[in-house]
Amino acid sequence: MRPARALIDLQALRHNYQLARQLSGARALAVIKADAYGHGAVRCAQALEAEADGFAVACIEEGLELRAAGIKAPVLLLEGFFEASELALIAQHDFWCVVHSLWQLEAIEQASMAKPINVWLKLDSGMHRVGLHPKDYQAAYQRLLATGKVSKIVLMSHFARADELDCAASNDQVAVFEAARKGLRAEVSLRNSPAVLGWPQVPSDWVRPGIMLYGATPFEVPQAEAARLQPVMTLESKVISVRELPAGEPVGYGARFVSPRPTRVGVVAMGYADGYPRLAPTGTPVLVAGKRSQLIGRVSMDMLCIDLTDVPEAGLGSPVELWGKNVLASDVAIQAGTIPYQIFCNLRRVPLVYSGD
Numbered sequence: 113m114r115p116a117r118a119l120i121d122l123q124a125l126r127h128n129y130q131l132a133r134q135l136s137g138a139r140a141l142a143v144i145k146a147d148a149y150g151h152g153a154v155r156c157a158q159a160l161e162a163e164a165d166g167f168a169v170a171c172i173e174e175g176l177e178l179r180a181a182g183i184k185a186p187v188l189l190l191e192g193f194f195e196a197s198e199l200a201l202i203a204q205h206d207f208w209c210v211v212h213s214l215w216q217l218e219a220i221e222q223a224s225m226a227k228p229i230n231v232w233l234k235l236d237s238g239m240h241r242v243g244l245h246p247k248d249y250q251a252a253y254q255r256l257l258a259t260g261k262v263s264k265i266v267l268m269s270h271f272a273r274a275d276e277l278d279c280a281a282s283n284d285q286v287a288v289f290e291a292a293r294k295g296l297r298a299e300v301s302l303r304n305s306p307a308v309l310g311w312p313q314v315p316s317d318w319v320r321p322g323i324m325l326y327g328a329t330p331f332e333v334p335q336a337e338a339a340r341l342q343p344v345m346t347l348e349s350k351v352i353s354v355r356e357l358p359a360g361e362p363v364g365y366g367a368r369f370v371s372p373r374p375t376r377v378g379v380v381a382m383g384y385a386d387g388y389p390r391l392a393p394t395g396t397p398v399l400v401a402g403k404r405s406q407l408i409g410r411v412s413m414d415m416l417c418i419d420l421t422d423v424p425e426a427g428l429g430s431p432v433e434l435w436g437k438n439v440l441a442s443d444v445a446i447q448a449g450t451i452p453y454q455i456f457c458n459l460r461r462v463p464l465v466y467s468g469d
């Protein structure tokens with residue numbers, strides 16, 4: 113059997129969820145959209161359900177998957193509905209629903225619904241992606257109330273730059289939010305992972321941690337609270353072939369690596385078809401036989417090569433950690449010019465193996 117697999121530590125997931133709660137002092141919706149950032153939404157939801165205040169997903173398809181698996185906790189649809197016809201199912205399954213655009217508000221006004229729904233009214237406080245314009249916010253709130261079709265309204269917005277700790281943009285967004293919600297007596301929700309970890313002063317009744325649940329830092333620089341996270345996923349495989357090369361020999365497609373010295377090359381069963389980033393260059397860290405080493409040459413579809421020269425105890429069958437508790441996914445991501453979010457979401461083909469239920 114091919115040795116490539118992703119181990120998922122559900123105990124670490126629960127630890128990180130508790131940390132989000134503890135740091136924020138707020139209720140926390142565990143963001144498990146995109147199949148829990150590649151970690152398996154149903155299993156992650158089951159592992160958290162006893163303690164979680166609720167979950168958040170991107171769309172009703174993801175919400176229905178949770179309901180079909182028996183998850184009864186609140187589930188927020190972060191983009192609300194895409195077509196008005198989804199409203200009946202939203203009411204039927206008690207999904208909580210973001211309203212980010214006026215067309216959605218109008219659809220609720222016109223819908224006939226079996227029961228009222230819980231709405232999270234989203235303000236565009238500066239990210240300029242989705243969310244109501246500040247000038248429309250109070251009126252939208254009043255219109256929603258007037259429909260008689262909402263059981264509760266939570267006021268929300270989303271940060272564009274909370275991962276930049278010395279950037280004033282998040283404070284500006286909070287100021288826009290505070291002005292827009294003035295006089296409204298409703299719960300608020302602003303903070304994603306970087307804001308839970310790095311922006312303790314931001315008001316919150318509800319936080320929405322995603323990436324931190326999976327134990328990866330959203331920051332590019334070291335940060336004290338992020339250092340308390342426990343990586344949930346370990347992407348591992350084994351050395352399936354070893355060769356000794358003299359100096360001056362190329363390795364892999366495009367001869368991107370040429371051995372600068374006599375080199376012991378280990379071939380690992382892991383490639384970009386598994387989601388390992390093809391753009392990870394020579395020098396990207398890996399752990400082999402418990403020691404740090406590095407990637408060499410281009411990542412191919414099913415295999416990649418690593419340097420065993422300074423790890424003489426490593427050989428055929430040695431375990432390799434591509435990322436996990438020793439090699440951080442965020443470090444691999446930086447090498448590959450991306451973010452841990454994408455590294456996790458790209459995972460495919462490898463079986464997910466769970467522990468810590």
Ligand SMILES: *Cc1c(COP(=O)(O)O)cnc(C)c1O
Nearest residue numbers: 143190270304305320321322323
């Ligand atoms: C994805 C998402 C989150 C979670 O973001 P992280 O940076 O992963 O914590 C929170 N809120 C909204 C609206 C989102 O779309």
